[in-house]
Amino acid sequence: MSNLLPLTLKVNGEEKTFLASPHASLLRVLRDNYYWDVKCGCEEGDCGTCTVLLDGKAVKSCITLAHNCAGHEVWTDKGLGYNDEITRMIQDAFVECGSIQCGFCTPGMIVAAKHYIDHGGIADRKEIRKAISGNLCRCTGYNKIVDAIYKVAVELGREVR
Amino acid sequence: MKNFEFIKAPDVKAALALLDKEKDHAYLVAGSTNAMVDIRAGKVNDRTLIGIRDIDALSGIKFSRGKITIGAGTTISEIANSALLAKKAPALFQAANDFADPTTRNSATIGGNIANASPAADTAPPLLALKAEVIIAKKGSKRRVPMEDFFLGVNKTVLEKDELILAVEFSANPHSAFYKVGLRNAMAISVVTAAASVRKDRDGKITDVAIALGSVAPKPVRAYNAEKAVLGKKLDDKVIADLMKAVAKDISPIDDVRASAEYRKDVAPVIVKRVLCKSCGICANEGGTK
Amino acid sequence: MTITEKKNFRLVGNRVPRHDAIAKARGEQLYSDDWVMPNMLYGKVLRSKYPSAILKGIDTSKAKALPGVHAVLTWEDVPLNQEVTKFGQMRDVGGGFEGLYKVLAHGKIRSKAEPIALVAAETQELAEEACKLIEVDYEVTEGVYDPREALKDGAYLVSSEDDTNRIMDTMIRMGDVDSAWDKCDLIVENDFYATPHDHAYLETESGMAWIDENGVITMRVGTQVLEHYRTIANVMKMPHTKIRNMGVPMGGGFGGKEDITVETFLCLLTAATRRPVKMVWSREESIECHSKRHPEYLHYKTGVTKDGHVVAQEVNIVLDGGSYTYCTPWVQMYSTMNGAGCYHFPNSRCTSVSAFTNNTFSSANRGFGATQTNFSYDRQMDIIAKKLGMSPYEFRRMNVLRNGDPQHTGFVPQGHVALTELLDVVWEKLNEVPKVDYLPDGRKFGRGIACAQMGYGRLCFLHDNSRVALRLELDGTVTLRAGVPDLGGGQGSVLAQIAAEEFGLPIEDVHPYVMDTHLTPLCGTTTATRQLYMSGNACIEACKPLKAALARKAAEIIKATWWPVTTEAGYEWEPDIANIEGQLEFHDRKIYYAPDPQKCVDFKTVVAHISNEGGELFNEGQFNAPAVEVPDLSDIKGQILPDMTYTCHGVDVAVDEETGEYEILRLIAAIDCGKAINRNSCEGQVEGGAIYNLGWVREDLHWENGITKANNFSTYLIPTAVDAPDVETILLESRGGIGPYGAKGVGEPADNSICPATVNALSDAVGVEFFCTNVKPEDVLKAIKEKNKKNK
Incomplete structure (x- = not known):
């Protein structure tokens, strides 16, 4: 199984460090850490229920590699x-x-x-x-x-x- | 079980060094819109993911002395919103606007779209029609590959395991156009796409032409027979009829969940006609044949 | 026909924000997948590899040996693996209506959705890995995938428990069809096909279960049918008191969460491991394994006079029930009921038969058997109108059902029949834009209209009922409790609105607590477009005695406060309590003496008085729908459904004749909703329903011998915002329904006439008739090519 790696993100204005698999999607990292407002409808980029802002732009978090976002800023609807x-x-x-x-x-x-x-x-x-x-x-x-x-x-x- | 490593490459040099080191294990990830789907489906496993999303040097649209250079990491959004491309490469501009949906376009990159080498890649036909070159680097060297030699088959390209696409480059051509037939107006994988670019002399004779199609063969293809039918000619009803007839020789579509081969054979000539007419500045009736 | 008495509404009819909307907007609403517990495991279902096979054996040893796996269950581990399907009805109707419900596969595998084994493991990934380690011995069989084939002698038998593939036969007749053909100038026969259709709600089936401190297996699962807890308890061989579902709002249902989904699996796994278990289906699992709208093959033979009067119609329907019975008999009743359509045929006969196949099981999908027939009869009417040289509007208007006309079972509905008004308003609206042959951009133009009827409320022989509880709080607010599953239609919120209207309170003063099997009164299922009708009426029933007590007390207070009054003549005047009580109005948190509104008392003051005196501040009201006996299925007569809702849709399309691509230019959706309670919610149903079944025209599951090829959202394509036109909604409010304040149900009727209207418009545009609900650009182009070939 893949190792968990530390991942630092700014989520809803707060700097957070999570542990996440190398291949984890941003969706999984957010939901695993109780950002429940980020929904999972298909996990293939085809429905948009997981849309978040990444550096001010809307992206589908299920098809966004979480570790690729290290050091960046994520906002969810709730935040x-x-x-x-x-x-x-x-x-x-x-x-x-x-x-x-x-x-x-x-x-x-x-x-x-x-x-x-x-x-x-x-x-x-x-x-x-x-x-x-x-x-x-x-x-x-x-x-x-x-x-x-x-x-x-x-x-x-x-x-x- | 899924088994991956992740390393972020801060710059091109680092990315090339990592590719050199990891070789077969390396898997580049930029916008990740294809990668995540393939990882979830188990199509990709046991790899070191090399994150290149943050490499600024890979991103941007430049115009200099008639040449347009688009960094491989440029997002489809940037292309879809580029006033420069709207004017100087409308085929690519239109394809970017028909690509998936605005949110996916914020992540997906042009380099990723061609590297994935789907027969339905929306940016492939316009790049083929614009006779683009792919600028590829590996540790210690660079090379240029004409777009028409780049694709080898379904998800297959000439890229070596240790290579990275730096950019695509082509001559600006305002006389270019793109048309997509999909099953929906957004988030639709294309059923057939076509792109064309032309140059004409003063009499309106076509002196240079390139036509390309997507989703009609194992890879995006140039329509050489169709091109031959119009090269050196002025567009009239007879030439258009010849052009449409010639398209059949350029394609080998299959039945899939989106459409039958027959439908693709029916529609490909129609949209080739439309993109060619549009490239020539003739208002082809986009709605049909009244 | 009843027209409910008019009343001055203060809240009913308004665009009232729903009580749960703010939480949903702010991202604070929790759904079935948004719950975790300490020490929780992840559950996973292993599904069959083949759509048709015999299960010879299962070896779970390798899966069980995987570290982190805590349970691997097969049919032998299920206390009661075979039960009968129930859908929350309060009465056993047995017979052919309650088919076999099997929890895990045993014997013949009937579809690819068949669950073979269940796993609980420490992580989702481990659970998936364990499923791969389960060795299943299949004897693959040929299977049967077309119900018409399944009904033939010697066909492959889908079930190991039955000796036939036949599920049920039904027949409805009126007049004498066989001798009526002679009176017809024109007889038209056509075969139609209605395709399977997925609900494609954005939330897949999910939830969690745990065992509480008292040994109650408790779930958090969104379902349309809370009453499934009874079946689940039977499966677990536990008392009904020990299975509880603290229901969760659904991320859409549309009938797809009417059957049991994850519930039994969760209960079995949590009972086996004594740990909380969570289960979430992937999108692929959801599309492959939940029910579908019944594919139906329909034959129509229709006779008319040359001046356009309908005389006779014979309809034969074959329904594909798929792998198990589930809702097939109920759906079949709706198809048979609606077979002849919303037209006044003096002579009609509709026979239908359903069969098992090795396709994914068919069950409820918004429209429930009415949509398939509606597509067919309203295509048929269009085709006939053309043959008669009449406009599709005139021909329909001449023949639609009117007030007092019997339905094909002989029953005359009590509610208002608005079909003529609906046709008029839609046709007029369509014609505000002149019909053209071609658009300036070269596309061919087409215009279509269709109308429909569909029942609201459940089949009357189920003896349906609902109940709502109210408690007056000492600060003058009201707590409402109702076991009403909310699938997004605002089913809970509208009850609060009705209670607030009745008590004269602002909406925020009434809070609904909904959906808990054991703490809220059971309201019955959120299916059959029944919640507003049933629970709305129950809510009014619940209000009545409380209002009477409040009025009596208010009258006493008002009398004591404002009387006696000395008149100019020096005469002291004082009304009696009953006189005051009869003239009170409840509004603005006060109770007013209507002839002189100065004389009033605060609502909460009245509540305080009643409380001080030990009066009752709580009441549960029940509403019972009309009840009949189970009809003779070979000759169904009388009242089958409580009442009908009528709709009409108009569509303009533009067709690209070279590619077959088409665009919906306009979509007019008209409905007689009786009375809109929450205008936003009512319009929302009409708009959403229209786009839902506009989608049916393009969505294709690509079934191939029991395998669903389009099993995700990149292949199963539901409309996006740029595929859907702006819906022009027209709400007629006849007040002629039997729901609260004369309301009718709208949820399912809203998606009826849209599909035939769209296909009628496409046929009008290209001059070719289509006989299948599914018309993709490819089909349009093919039709045009064939037409051109013929014309050459």
């Missing part, structure tokens, strides 16, 4: 919600717009939305749909998820004129 105003706005919009049904895709979806807004995302339904196209949702049909992200973009003055 962002308590530290970042934009994420909190997105979370509130999801609640208000009825964007959440089973909620299993929600944390990853919110991180993808956060990436979109952070990178200048505008209030355009087509663009929003593209931005979340790596995140599957089986419950909502996406309408109300798009509504929520659109609402945040409008609140930030990103209307398309």
Whole structure:
């Protein structure tokens, strides 16, 4: 069996050192250490439920080699919600717009939305749909998820004129 | 049982030294979007994973004297968002925008995409059509391999165990285009892809052309017969018909879970027509034949 | 028809945020895979290598010898390896409805999903390794993979317990079909095929179990059917009191978590090791091993007059039940019920038969047998309309069921039948965009419409019921307890909303505690689009006596506070208590005397008075659905389901005629929901349902002789955000349902007419009829090529 190696990451603002197999995914390291908001839906990069921010960019943690992230900064939906105003706005919009049904895709979806807004995302339904196209949702049909992200973009003055 | 080691390479020199040392055991990992899937499936085991995600020198898009150089570690996102490539290599730009999904594109790299050598690799047809060269290094030496010689078969390339892709390089060509047929609009492995690049003289005659296809053979292929059908000619209905007919000779598709060989044979000529027309600045009806 | 009395709503009908939404948004909701315990082991199932075989022997010695492995179990280790399947019903219906449930393989292996052995080990990786070390001796058999083949004489027998592959036969008839064909000017016959369909919820089956300090095997497993604890207890040969599931919200269910998933495996492993055990299925295991929507082969023969009146219809259905019975008989009832569709055929006959095959077992999937027939009858109606030269809208409108029309069993539903209104509103909305032949970009344009009916509430012969408990707290808030499994539809939250409406409290004052087999009153299954209807009504029942007590006490307080009143004439006026009580309104945390709202009292003050006097602050209410006897399956008559919900979908498509690729340009989804309780949730069901079965048109499991080739999310392709159009939702609110405030159930009906509407639109675009639910670009191109060949 593979040896466990120490891995230092900054997770949700805190510097942490974990022990992880050389081949462990970032998803496994996070979940093994109780970051339960990072969901596992397929473990092959095909569903997006495990999406986190790595150095400010949305990535799928299941297809991210954990040790490759040593020394880098990871944020999850839960950590962002308590530290970042934009994420909190997105979370509130999801609640208000009825964007959440089973909620299993929600944390990853919110991180993808956060990436979109952070990178200048505008209030355009087509663009929003593209931005979340790596995140599957089986419950909502996406309408109300798009509504929520659109609402945040409008609140930030990103209307398309 | 899964059995791995991990070593992070801080720079190219270190990566080459590690490759030299580990040889058969070495397994390079950049964006890891393919590697993690293969490790989970047990397709890869007993290896030393060499982490190259953090090597800055491998990343970036440069343009100088008509040549575009893209570092192997450049993410597909960077390509998909590059205003330079949108203008000077629209085929590659489009392929990057059709690649998987925006989140996967933030990790996946162009070097990883070609090194994995999937017949469906989305960046392969545009790089073939742009007649790119792959710049490869190993400890103590460098070499350049034309894209058309790079792929050997399914997941097979000319890369030696101790080699690392540094970059891909090609001449800018705004007259290039890409088209993907997939079963979904995102996160879809391609059913067929095509890319083309052309150069024309003042009369509109095609003086130089390269056409490439993905998912129609064990490796991404150049469509030499199709190219022959249009080289030195002006595009008209007859030439287009010849072109479409010629495509059949360039491909050998198979049935798989995504589509039948027959469908691929039907669609490949259509999308070759579309990318060629688009490269020539003719508005090929993307929606069909009205 | 009942139209429920109108009421001024303050909360019902609004877009109320669900009680659990904030936790889900902030990443704080825990699911079945988010629990660990000290000293916990990991469980793993070894599945069959072959879809069809005889199990000759299992050697577990090498697996057991692996350090870190604590249990390897086979059928011999299961206290009761064979039981009958139940789905939470309160009444044994036996007969063909309750098939064999086998925990671990023994005798014939019926599908590749068949569990052979269970392992518990220190790590997930060790458990996987141990599975590889189990040596299984298989005698591979040929198997049978098509139910039509399975029904033939001499077919391979799937089961070692039965002497036939036939599961059940059913028939419903009306009028006299055989003599009605003579009255028809046009008779159209077609064969349809509905493909298997995966639920593809994003959370795979998972959970954990442990033995508590009192010897109770306790689980944390998300399930649609908490009542499975009874079957699990039977399997463990333990009393029903000693198996508990502290249910967990599901990451989606759609019928796929209606059968037992990980529960028995976890209980067996935890009992064997005396340690907590966790089990999580991989995506591949999930797709390969949980139920599928029944593949159905349907033959339709339909006769009409030349002026477009439907006269007669004969339907023959063959259902692929797969490896075990599970929900097949129930699904078959729905298919048979809906066979003739939502049209007024004076003469109809629908016969159906189900069979075992060596495919993965078929069971519940959102739509439950209604979707397969709906696809077929509404394709059939489209084809006939074209042959008659009528518009698909006119032809349907002429023939759909209306209020007072009997269903094909002769039963006249009590609820409102909104099919004509729905057709009108969708057709009008579609035509806001003029129909064209080709789009400017060269793509061919197509337009389709379809309508459907589907029941809500369970089959009436199951004698379904539900119960909800309420407790008034001394600060004026309310605790609600209900054993309602929440699979994402907001099943728990809506009950809080109803209680808050009834008591005149803001939503945050009512907190629902849900889903614990032994601490919350059992609400029955979250299946059959029944929770709002059943538990919503139970919640209102629970409120009634508490409201009566509150009103009586409030009337006393109000009278004592505000009366007597001296009028200008010097006359002292005082109403009696009953008069005040009859005119009270509950809102804004107060109880008001409606004729003079100045006269009011705080809700919590009233609660305090009742408490001081030793009055009851707790009540459990029960609601019973209409109950009938099990019908004669060879001639089903009367009421089968409590009521029906009606839908209509309109779709515009653009087809690339050179590649077969197509895009859904518009999707209009209309439903008569009776009354929307939570508008966001109701729309969410309609939107989600539409995209769920829009996906069915493209999703393909690639079954090949019992093997699921598309067993992950890179091959089984559900719609992404860029494949789904914006759904234009239209909610009609007739108030004509039998749920709370006239509501109807929407969860499953929401995914009905979408599939035929989409395929009708594709047929309209390319001028070729499609007979399979699955129409991929490749199929479209093939159809176009064949048409062109014919036309040449």
